[in-house]
Amino acid sequence: MRHGLTISLGLAWRSLILVRRxxxxxxxxxxxxxxxxxxxxxxxRGISQLPQFEGASYLRFTIPLATVMGAxxxxxxxxxxxxxxxxxxxxDRLVASPAPRxxxxxxxxxxxxxxxxxxxxxxxxxxxxxxxxxxxxxxTAVVYLLAIGFSCATACWxxxxxxxxxxxxxxxxMQVVVFLSVxxxxxxxxxxxxxxxxxxxxxxxxxxxxxxxxxxAELGTLGWxxxxxxxxxxxxxxxxxxxxxxxxxxxxxxx
Amino acid sequence: MSPAVxxxxxxxxxxxxxxxxxxxxxxxxxxxxxxxxxxxxxxFGGAPGTIPGFPPVRGFLDFALAGAILQGILIGGTSAxxxxxxxxxxxxxDRLVASPVSRxxxxxxxxxGGVTLAMAQTLLFLAIGVAFGARVEGGVRGVLILLVLxxxxxxxxxxxxxxxxxxxxxxxxxxxxxxLFFALMFFSSAFFPRETMTGWFKVLADLNPISYLVEAMRDxxxxxxxxxxxxxxxxxxxxxAALALWAANSAFHRRLEGDR
Numbered sequence: 001m002r003h004g005l006t007i008s009l010g011l012a013w014r015s016l017i018l019v020r021r022x023x024x025x026x027x028x029x030x031x032x033x034x035x036x037x038x039x040x041x042x043x044x045r046g047i048s049q050l051p052q053f054e055g056a057s058y059l060r061f062t063i064p065l066a067t068v069m070g071a072x073x074x075x076x077x078x079x080x081x082x083x084x085x086x087x088x089x090x091x092d093r094l095v096a097s098p099a100p101r102x103x104x105x106x107x108x109x110x111x112x113x114x115x116x117x118x119x120x121x122x123x124x125x126x127x128x129x130x131x132x133x134x135x136x137x138x139x140t141a142v143v144y145l146l147a148i149g150f151s152c153a154t155a156c157w158x159x160x161x162x163x164x165x166x167x168x169x170x171x172x173x174m175q176v177v178v179f180l181s182v183x184x185x186x187x188x189x190x191x192x193x194x195x196x197x198x199x200x201x202x203x204x205x206x207x208x209x210x211x212x213x214x215x216x217a218e219l220g221t222l223g224w225x226x227x228x229x230x231x232x233x234x235x236x237x238x239x240x241x242x243x244x245x246x247x248x249x250x251x252x253x254x255x
Numbered sequence: 256m257s258p259a260v261x262x263x264x265x266x267x268x269x270x271x272x273x274x275x276x277x278x279x280x281x282x283x284x285x286x287x288x289x290x291x292x293x294x295x296x297x298x299f300g301g302a303p304g305t306i307p308g309f310p311p312v313r314g315f316l317d318f319a320l321a322g323a324i325l326q327g328i329l330i331g332g333t334s335a336x337x338x339x340x341x342x343x344x345x346x347x348x349d350r351l352v353a354s355p356v357s358r359x360x361x362x363x364x365x366x367x368g369g370v371t372l373a374m375a376q377t378l379l380f381l382a383i384g385v386a387f388g389a390r391v392e393g394g395v396r397g398v399l400i401l402l403v404l405x406x407x408x409x410x411x412x413x414x415x416x417x418x419x420x421x422x423x424x425x426x427x428x429x430x431x432x433x434x435l436f437f438a439l440m441f442f443s444s445a446f447f448p449r450e451t452m453t454g455w456f457k458v459l460a461d462l463n464p465i466s467y468l469v470e471a472m473r474d475x476x477x478x479x480x481x482x483x484x485x486x487x488x489x490x491x492x493x494x495x496a497a498l499a500l501w502a503a504n505s506a507f508h509r510r511l512e513g514d515r
Contacts, residue, residue, distance in 0.1 A: 043460075046300055046451025049306050139461035180290070188298040198297025 004100040009025055011107025015081055016114060029073030029115070033123050037066035040122060041054055041130070044188055052192045060132045063123060064214035065187050067143055068207070071151035072178040074170075076109035079158020083168040095252060103244050104252075105159060110154050116151035135218050142217035142227065146210050149234030153180050156241035163248030181207045183194030186215075206233035259357035266356075266364020271371050273338055275333075278336065284330035284376065289383065292316070292323040295446055312477045313390060321472035322445040324401070325465065327380060328373045328408050329436040334431060335369035336416015339424040345486030352371045352511065362417065362507050366500075367415030370406045377405040389476065397475030398483060403471055407492035412436075414499025421506040445469045445482040 010055035041059040082104075085091045094104060120143065124134055134140045158174040165173070184198065185207040194202055202208045213230025216222040274280050296316045312318045315344045337512045342348045351361050381391060381398065391397050440446070442456070442467035452460055459464050471488020474481060 035438065035441075039438070042452065042456030043441050043447050044299070045301055045456075046306050046447060049451075050301055051299075058392065183290075183294050185341065188295070189301075193299075193301050194297055196297050199293060202395030 003194055004103050004106070007099045007103040008106040008110060011103055012110035012114065015108055015111035018081060020132045030068065030076070030119060030122060032073055033066040033070035034126055035084055036069050037062055037123060037126055040065060042187065047189055047193070048109060050193055051188075052190055057132065058157055059127065059130050060218055061215065063127045063132065063218050064211055065182070066123040066126075067120045068150055068211055068214060069182055070123055071116040071147040072154045072182060074112045074115035074119055074151040074152025075156075076158045076174050078112040078155035079162045079174045080107060080168060080171050081111075082159050083162035083165070083170060084213055086162060086166045087168060094186065101249055101252070102246075105156075105249055106240075108159060109155050112151045112155035113148045116147045117144065120147045121138070131175050135220050137168075138139065139217040139220060139222060146214045146217075146234060149231075150207075150236065153234065153237035153241050156238065156245040159243065160244035160248040163245065163252060180233055182211075186211050206237055207254075209233040259360050259363075262357050262360035263363045263367055266360055267367030267371060270335065270338065270365050270368020273335060274368070274372055280334045284327045284334060285379075285439055287330060288326040288380070290321040291446075292318075292319045292327070292384075295322075296317050297449070301446075306451060309448055310473075313345050314382060314388065314490040316387060316389045316468060317392075317477050318473065319446070320380065320476055321362040321469050322440070323384075323463075324377050324405065325408065325445055325469045325473055326382045326440055327376050329403055329412055329440065330433065331372055331376060332369055332412025333411060333418050333433050333436065334416075335365060335372070336432070337367050338419050340420035340424060340429045341416050343420060343424045344426060355408040358507070358511070361462075362503055365417055366413045368504070370409040373405045373409030379403055383477075389393050391476050392479045393475040393481065394479075394499060396481075400481065400489075401472055401475045404468065404488060404492055407489075407496045408468055411495035411499040412462075412491070412502040414496070417503045418499070418506045419512045421503070439465050443469060464491050464495060468495075 037059075041062045045058045046054060048061060053061065068148075082091070091104065094099065123177065124140070124143070128134065135143070145152070157177065161170050161174050164170075184201045185205045186194070187200055191199065191202055209229035210233050213222070213226050216226035295315075299313050299319075302309050303315055303318065310318070323344050329456075339348075342351075348361070352358070378398075381389075381401070385391070391401075393400065416429055416432070419432060420426075423429070442459045444452075444460055445456040445465060449457060449460050449466060467484075467488050468491055469488075470484045471492070472487075474484040474488070
């Protein structure tokens with residue numbers, strides 16, 4: 001157990017220092033959430049004049065979209081790194097070593113969680129520069145917690161894809177699914193404002209509940225009734241996508 | 256018919272067929288704009304008629320359709336530039352230059368291909384929009400003006416792609432302009448009206464030529480009579496197309512001189 005944890009931490013550290021060695025891999029995951037924050041808050045600010053927004057600042061309303069998106073990118077990075085490691089033979093060498101296989105999943109998961117801490121901090125700081133103070137200690141903690149949870153879920157998804165496709169060419173699949181899951185939730189407006197097919201899809205989309213909990217924390221309206229669906233959605237996604245990653249891991253070496 | 260015209264048509268046809276045969280080049284220019292249009296229509300359906308400054312439209316889909324068309328042309332233009340860069344990387348460009356093919360046709364053929372695809376894509380997007388309930392208030396006149404705007408914009412974007420391809424000779428470098436176009440679209444009135452923006456963001460949208468292009472396109476969809484937005488958009492489109500053609504021609508001759 002301790003041996004496995006040490007190796008997992010080592011793999012997480014290796015994944016994190018890749019940020020310095022290959023900034024081109026990490027930079028988009030930092031720039032995109034900031035771009036989404038600025039572009040969305042600027043372009044769609046007018047929608048916040050609808051009564052359903054109850055006078056909330058649209059920049060504050062958009063911060064959870066950017067933190068969740070940043071966490072999604074942190075997770076996608078884990079899958080892309082794994083795909084490169086598979087192509088480069090690093091994963092084969094690790095599988096042939098006495099290291100427990102599970103560390104191949106746990107290490108990048110830890111790295112994804114830590115990266116999401118960084119992207120969330122950057123987004124909150126950008127919000128602060130834009131005049132939006134962080135939402136108190138407990139609210140900020142919830143924003144971070146949900147971002148970490150979502151990064152782990154997306155990391156499991158992306159690693160599951162990488163373990164099956166075994167090529168970096170699968171990166172668009174990792175990205176498109178995460179993008180669609182975020183943008184078909186309550187990314188731009190609360191559920192009461194959504195219309196047509198998006199209203200139905202957002203009701204079924206677990207990211208809606210993560211975003212709503214994070215948004216309630218950001219807007220200072222968080223209660224248990226907003227928090228628990230978000231926590232259940234994160235836990236459910238991690239359980240489901242963790243199984244997806246683990247079954248992918250089990251298939252390693254079979255082909 | 257002059258040989259240059261025949262060669263332009265042949266190279267244009269090759270560009271269109273090449274794009275149709277590589278779905279990975281075609282899918283982004285169809286998939287992303289349509290998905291974003293669907294998501295924005297679902298997200299902002301409550302805006303028309305409620306938010307001060309929002310133009311009078313039947314529904315948000317009518318408003319969003321022009322943005323989707325323009326986005327598709329921008330992505331398609333990037334693909335045209337990448338395809339030209341691949342011709343350079345693969346040596347086809349050098350073989351063309353060494354052959355008796357008109358130098359002008361090498362350039363205009365690629366741009367003609369981009370224009371043809373942009374016009375076909377515009378009609379496709381209009382058909383999809385209408386199928387989902389949008390209406391082109393400008394009627395046949397509106398559709399014709401939309402096609403002219405699409406063609407001019409395609410000349411400008413394909414021309415820019417060709418310039419980058421000639422300068423860098425790298426398809427990756429041309430594809431790298433995609434995020435720039437994506438960002439330019441957000442900092443314009445492509446997805447939401449300028450009248451609802453404020454502060455520095457509105458200043459950027461006012462300075463962004465994409466705002467005027469998309470507003471001219473939108474004018475054909477939401478207005479029964481063309482307004483000043485159409486004239487301004489046509490002016491911007493003509494200026495951008497002329498500038499791109501001139502710069503592409505310069506880049507082309509510089510490359511040929513560099514090869515000597």
